[in-house]
Amino acid sequence: YIDIEEAFNNNPWTIKARRNIKIDLETKQLEYVQMQSQLQELKNKLADLRQELLYYTPYYQNIQYIPALGDKTYPSVKADKIEEICKNLLFCSSATQVDSPLNIPLKIKQLKSAIEDTKKAIIEKEAFLLNYRELSKEEILSRQDYIVQQILKQIYSGIKEYATVRNIGIVVDKKDLIFGKPLDITPEFIKWMKSYNKKYTKENGDLL
Secondary structure: OEOHHHHHHOOHHHHHHHHHHHHHHHHHHHHHHHHHHHHHHHHHHHHHHHHHHHHHOOHHHHOOOOOOOOOOOOOOOOHHHHHHHHHOOHHHOHHHHHHOOOOHHHHHHHHHHHHHHHHHHHHHHHHHHHHHHHHHHHHHHHHHHHHHHHHHHHHHHHHHHHHHHHOOOOOOEHHHOOOOOOOOOHHHHHHHHHHHHHHHHHHHOOOO
16 A cells, blocks of 8 residues: 555655745745835825925915804905915915916926826736735646646556556555555655656656
């Protein structure tokens, strides 16, 4: 009989496959971390753009209406009229902004455009990260299943060739053994598989 699980775990192809999958996982994790860093850079850029926009935006466009408190004898101004009144002030006029060394309206337009572009980039990057994680997981699991089936296929083929060379009529899996004391060929078969692995690779190329 043979312990298929032990033969699988100590198979040269299994050892190599585990090493390769580990490298793939580490590579994809590194890529994911790098993309997370890029996403954070975009978020930092968005915060900076918003702060810059706030700096250049005329104060009357950012003003918040605060109801008068205390003495009610002063004239009151409704919230929807504040912006209109402020726009009529000489030092806040659009002509003053256009004539200034820096074209403020154009700067504001550029900043708003940059903000929208950055927001879109953030949404796209977040969606890509989510899909990347799921697709990477599915890809590795699918590849792992394929590799396991290929290795088991070669182990069964190896058992058949080994039994023929050793003139063994029947080989059963250890877990299927119910009673008796047959010969355990697992350790010898594992050693034999190393030469079988080299022979197969030489004749057919790398299995993995």
